[in-house]
Amino acid sequence: MPQDGPCSYSGTVTAHPGTPARPRPWLLHPLVVDALVASVTLLIVLVLSVTINKHPGGGDGFGQRPLPLHTVVTALLGAGALVLRRRHPGPVLCATIVLTLVELIMGTFSHSPGERHTSMMGMVAVALFTLAASTDRPTTLRVGTCTLALITVAGMLLGAQPWYTSENFGIIAWTALAGLAGDAVRHRRAAVNAIRERAERAEATREEEARRRVAEERLRIARELHDVVAHHIALVNVQAGVASHVMDSRPDQAKEALAQVRLASRQALSELQTTVGLLRHRDDPVAPTEPTKGLAVLGDLVDGFSRAGMAVAVERGDGEEERALPAAVDLAAYRVVQEALTNVHKHAGPDAKARVRISRAGRGDSARLEVMVLDDGHGGAAAPPRAPAAGGGHGLTGMRERAAALGGSCETGPVPGGGFRVRVVLPLRSPGGPAVERSEAADRGWVRPCG
Incomplete structure (x- = not known):
């Protein structure tokens, strides 16, 4: 999976469920971002390559150092490698280190000891930043230490002379800063991902709890409906049987049984209305007014x-x-x-x-x-x-x-x-x-x- 680097776009565009995802602008595409970073780094390397830190005449040092062909070639190759830094951070770092060493070696033939430079170190720093941001801390420490030792020694031997010049010691600062910045970006990304996962997990838990409560409420209402129907329908069934049995021989008793059927059915409807009323919304005009059943109305049940x-x-x-x-x-x-x-x-x-x-x-x-x-x-x-x-x-x-x-x-x-x-x-x-x-x-x- 591509990893994030400096000035790169990290993250995905998400949309609320049910709404179409917005297309990502092409300028935020990772490959476009990496190409822009590589271009800016190439420009910086070329500017540093033709600039002298301390001009002998005291004037502006830009353009006072010659730009040989090998510097342009190695800079272009390094920029091309940086375009792929997100997909292959390790190989890109190795490639920029090799190109930097080649540039230092070729510089011994094209420049005098006082005019040599280590401007290619900027590409090594970008590659090391990407590696630190895409791997773990132990890997960053091992690779960063090796890179620091190799480039620093090479700069002191093949770069600007004498070896203790500030430009050579600046390699240490560039390397350490790139590694620390990449590790900080990786740590922050991990923290953000952890927060996002906790939020998603909490949201899922809330939805699950809501579904559980809805299911339990349905079970509760279904149980109440069972109690009401089981009681009153049993009474209606028995009284209807009695009425049917004595309809011809004892009409008065059949009439009384039918009255009991009517009373039981009316009570059943009343209790069903009260129970189903629990499903109404707050703004519904009718709401249950009968109190919850309990032993206080046991006498009505027995009657x-x-x-x-x-x-x-x-x-x-x-x-x-x-x-x-x-x-x-x-x-x-x-x-x-x-x-x-x-x-x-x-x-x-x-x-x-x-x-x-x-x-x-x-x-x-x-x-x-x-x-x-x-x-x-x-x-x-x-x-x-x-x-x-x-x-x-x-x-x-x-x-x-x-x-x-x-x-x-x-x-x-x-x-x-x-x-x-x-x-x-x-x-x-x-x-x-x-x-x-x-x-x-x-x-x-x-x-x-x-x-």
Whole structure:
């Protein structure tokens, strides 16, 4: 890959996704930049080659030194090599060093000791800068030291005399400056690339987090929809069956069953509107106004099953109705009771008897809420068989997942003498100490059809 050098264009033109990339001006093409650098370096070398530092007459030294043919040839060859410095920094440096040595050797025949010069050193400096900017620091130190030693010794032996003249010692400054500048450019480019990579990685992380939150929110809403549909549709199905069965023999009871169907469907629509309202934007005219379901409205839930013909008894500890619960625990307990009673109504039949017991146990960090739903399993012969506890239906699996999301436990299974029991324990404090608040973790991974 081409590397950047002095006065070169480093970087790529990027565009926002979905927008066409702007074409790069031809003047910023790397080959054009390298040709311009080579041309400027050639001009500087030729100017220095015909200039005397200290004119004997005290006047301007420009044009006072002769320009032999070998100086022009070596300068042109060196400039041609610099055009390729980005693609082949090592070979270009070697080529400029060789041309500089050739120029010094030929200069011993064309110039007197006092008129010899090391102007080709400018091309060596450009090549060394490119090498330092495109490699690592150890390579720069090794190559720079070798170049410094070789060119300095050659300049002192073949260049301007006496050997200790300032022009020969200037080779050391040129070489060291080129190597240090190239290393600084490489270090800065590496720092910029690291910052860009961190920014891109952070952007990718933000996008991934946003996608994760969207997926979790969809799972949460889908779970709420499942709870609503599973409960009310089960009631509607049973009451519609009752109405169809007694339509001819007991019209009054069929009418009452149809009224219960209408009431259950209205409640289902209301809860669906509240849940789907969470998907509305802020500027939508209609927003959900019903509070989140919880044990505070457990009585309405039980009344719905009672009107469907199922006897439900609720036992709560002293003052349990007035004691506030964390939002996540409150919602989870309500949904567990709702799902359990729906399963009783569906599997044990409308004439089954169920008992709901809600109590607290423990104190401090060990405080927990215990929810138990127990039925007698004698709701009529027409009821379908209950799914075994080992396999469980999707509703039972959902209870376990809901409890596990809050760090609790769920026990389900038949009881001796007939019936089925659901026991869920939910901690009232998180492992870290603060009370459990409603979180997305409690709503994660619960998309189930009704069990």
